[in-house]
Amino acid sequence: MLQITYKDYAALRAHGEETYPHECCGVLLGRSEPSANGAPVRNRVRQIVRADNTRTDSAHNRYNIAPQELIKIQRHARTLGLDIVGFYHSHPDHPAQWSPTDFAEAHWIGCSYVITSVEQGKASITNAFLLIGSSEEDKRFTDQGIEIDVQNIDANPARVKAKLPLNPQKGKA
Amino acid sequence: MNIHIPTPLRVYTGGAETVSIPGGTITDVFAALTTQFPELKQQLFTGEGKLRSFVNVYFNDEDLRYLPEKEATPVSDSDELTIIPSIAGGCCTCCPLL
Numbered sequence: 129m130l131q132i133t134y135k136d137y138a139a140l141r142a143h144g145e146e147t148y149p150h151e152c153c154g155v156l157l158g159r160s161e162p163s164a165n166g167a168p169v170r171n172r173v174r175q176i177v178r179a180d181n182t183r184t185d186s187a188h189n190r191y192n193i194a195p196q197e198l199i200k201i202q203r204h205a206r207t208l209g210l211d212i213v214g215f216y217h218s219h220p221d222h223p224a225q226w227s228p229t230d231f232a233e234a235h236w237i238g239c240s241y242v243i244t245s246v247e248q249g250k251a252s253i254t255n256a257f258l259l260i261g262s263s264e265e266d267k268r269f270t271d272q273g274i275e276i277d278v279q280n281i282d283a284n285p286a287r288v289k290a291k292l293p294l295n296p297q298k299g300k301a
Numbered sequence: 302m303n304i305h306i307p308t309p310l311r312v313y314t315g316g317a318e319t320v321s322i323p324g325g326t327i328t329d330v331f332a333a334l335t336t337q338f339p340e341l342k343q344q345l346f347t348g349e350g351k352l353r354s355f356v357n358v359y360f361n362d363e364d365l366r367y368l369p370e371k372e373a374t375p376v377s378d379s380d381e382l383t384i385i386p387s388i389a390g391g392c393c394t395c396c397p398l399l
Contacts (some may be wrong), residue, residue, distance in 0.1 A: 143362070151391060151392065153388075155388075160308070183389070183391070186391070189391045189392050190389070190390070190391035190393070191390055191391055192387075192389040193388045194391070195359065195364070195385050195387065196359075196362070196364075197358040198343035198385050198388060199359055199362075199383050202305070202307070202383070202385065206318070210306045211318075212307070212308050213308065215388055216315060216336075217390060217391075218392075219392035220392065222392035222393070225392060226390075227390065227391065227392055229390050229391045229392075229393065230390035230391065230392075232390075233355075233387065233388070233389040233390045233391075234390065235309070235355045235356075235386040235387060235388075236307070236308065236309045236386055236388065237309040238308060238309050238312070239308060241310060241390075262320055263343065263344065264353070264355075
């Protein structure tokens with residue numbers, strides 16, 4: 129499960145709308161909670177950080193975060209007592225489903241990869257995938273539920289959680 | 302020197318985010334690191350002993366690949382080594398990988 133506040137969830141979707149028709153990208157900072165067997169089952173996002181897409185040659189269908197920027201973000205996370213627990217990017221006019229390129233370039237096992245489809249400039253579906261495995265050779269993506277914490281929204285102090293559908297293409301957030 | 306371990310590799314360092322290794326060269330530091338944490342070796346290096354293509358290593362703020370002496374660069378206790386896997390991707394499912 130990926131837990132994220134509504135504010136951060138809305139912000140990463142808005143980022144995709146702002147950069148349309150190009151892909152946006154960013155980093156999810158938070159904490160991973162391991163399961164009994166040591167595998168993280170829940171990534172709790174506490175902050176999202178926007179990153180520059182360095183793939184200016186093909187920004188409509190590729191993204192890349194410069195390692196130097198990633199190191200700065202990791203240092204920032206350390207000062208907050210947080211870790212990098214995932215990444216997000218957008219798919220302009222493409223489904224919110226991981227692509228062969230996403231898979232080939234995914235190396236952060238245990239981290240969440242959040243993808244938002246942006247259709248004609250409007251954020252549509254947002255899905256999360258957890259990269260699991262023990263190495264490059266046996267890694268794979270698995271669907272990950274998104275739990276949105278809407279605490280402190282407007283005047284409603286109640287803690288409400290919206291659990292989004294696991295099936296990537298059957299529900300709109 | 303301090304070596305900063307990224308989130309996905311901490312499972313191989315007992316959860317340690319930072320590992321301290323005595324100086325020498327970067328090669329010496331990697332040798333000591335993978336001796337202390339043997340499972341890290343196959344995560345970082347190919348069977349031929351080369352750094353995997355997606356593993357970025359920064360010596361302080363410099364990319365290891367662009368250091369004049371590369372892995373032979375001498376290090377001191379105040380230096381930092383950061384291991385950071387690459388992050389990239391993209392939506393296109395119709396085209397060859399670019």
